[in-house]
Amino acid sequence: MARRVAVVTGSNKGVGFATVRSLCKQFDGDVILTARDEGRGQAAVKELQGEGLQPKFHLLDINDHNSVIRLRDFLQQTYGGLDILVNNAAIVFHDDTVPFARQADETTKTNFFNTLDVCNVLFPILRPHARVVNVSSMASQMGLARCSETLRARFTDPTITMEELTSLIKRFVELAQEGKHTEGGYCGSSYYLSKIGVTVMSMIQQRELDASGAEDIVVNACCPGYVDTELSNRKGTLTIDEGAVTPVYCALLPPNVTSPRGKFIRELKIAEWKM
Numbered sequence: 001m002a003r004r005v006a007v008v009t010g011s012n013k014g015v016g017f018a019t020v021r022s023l024c025k026q027f028d029g030d031v032i033l034t035a036r037d038e039g040r041g042q043a044a045v046k047e048l049q050g051e052g053l054q055p056k057f058h059l060l061d062i063n064d065h066n067s068v069i070r071l072r073d074f075l076q077q078t079y080g081g082l083d084i085l086v087n088n089a090a091i092v093f094h095d096d097t098v099p100f101a102r103q104a105d106e107t108t109k110t111n112f113f114n115t116l117d118v119c120n121v122l123f124p125i126l127r128p129h130a131r132v133v134n135v136s137s138m139a140s141q142m143g144l145a146r147c148s149e150t151l152r153a154r155f156t157d158p159t160i161t162m163e164e165l166t167s168l169i170k171r172f173v174e175l176a177q178e179g180k181h182t183e184g185g186y187c188g189s190s191y192y193l194s195k196i197g198v199t200v201m202s203m204i205q206q207r208e209l210d211a212s213g214a215e216d217i218v219v220n221a222c223c224p225g226y227v228d229t230e231l232s233n234r235k236g237t238l239t240i241d242e243g244a245v246t247p248v249y250c251a252l253l254p255p256n257v258t259s260p261r262g263k264f265i266r267e268l269k270i271a272e273w274k275m
Contacts, residue, residue, distance in 0.1 A: 002080040004029030006251065007071070009062055009118060010089025011035065012044040014229040015135065018244035019086055019251075020044075024053040026252060029083060034071070036061035062089045062114045068121045081127040084251045087115045087198075088135045092191045104176035104190040108169050111194035116166070116201060123205075128215035132205070133250040136221040138266060140199040141273075143192025148185030152275050155200055162204050169197045199264050199273065206262025218257060220250045222265040 006023050010016045012035035023031045033048070033055045035041030045057045058074060061067045075082050091110045093103045115134065126132070144155055154160060154168060172193050175181040182188055187196075202221035209217045227236040227243035236243075249268055253260075263270045 004083045005032065005075060005079045005081075006030070006084035006086070007032045007034060007058075007075070007082060007122075008086040008088055009034050009060060009115075011086075012037070012040045015224045015227055015240055015243040015247065016086070016088035017044055018240035019088060019247050020055050021048055021051070021053065022241070022244045022248045023084070023251065024048065024055055026248065027084065030056050030079070032056045032058050034058050034060035034089075036063075036067075060089075062118050063110055065117060065121075068118050072121050072125060075122075076125055081125045082122055082130060083127055084131050084133075085119075085122055085126070086133045086135065086247055086251055087118060088247070089115070090135065090194075100179070100190070101177045104173050104181070104193075107190040108173055108194045108197065111191070112169055112197035112201070113166070115198060116162075119201075119205065123209075126214075126217050128217070129255050130217045131251050131253055132202075132217070132219040133247050134198050134202045134205075134219065134221045135247055136198040136202070136223060136264065137191075137195040138223045138226075139189070139192045140195035140221070140223075140264070141271065143187040143189060143196045144273075146187035146189075146192070147196075149275070151185045155196055156274050158203075160200065160204065162201070162208070165197065165200050165204060169193070202264070203262045203273070210261075216256050218253055218261050220253075220260050220263050220265050222246045222250050223267075223271070225267070 008016050008019050011020045011033045020033045041057050048055050060071050172186045175184040199221040202219050205219045224243035225238045227238045260270050264273050
């Protein structure tokens, strides 16, 4: 029988790195640390090897579709499939001198559109009982609260389709180019909006997988908490290992679990996603 395998995107540092560390200790299979920079990725693997762990490395830039295809082909050829996917790669702008239009475009591209692309490429090779963890943020709840009532109703609609969701995110980017996103009812943060996308995407994916008859494939979005990383501008109060607890909990949900499925998880509990 083929060896089981877990992949964590954007995992040469921060919560992704700690997630690889934790999975290496708890998951019965190979754990693949990915990074878009070969040197940083190999250095991260070496650090974990120094702790007696055995992660593998694979180059992955989620902003490069061909890079995602290469990872899929490697997984298919080496393992015959995929058992755990943790979509952790994300960006945030802390530099206010960067025009908002650019921030909106690049943040939604990496955090939402290209994370969705990773899923679209890798979901066909998910094995029965696979677990998918889309690392979102409490920022998605904060962003939702700052959207207009009309948009909140759409983002919390249990029947929203992926096509509708992507068009809402695209519309935000278009309005941001004109400086009219808040007039259009959107929250004022491209990071918050991108994470609304990730949370809702996860709910839709679970619904789609269930409708397709997938055997016990579970997708959840989660918030790692306020972690001391570059993403929080080093303002977070949790260590990266504390931040990895919730993603790893979602990644290791037992076979045939009935809940949580297609939910947003914070502090190991299902968090509200409603108007």
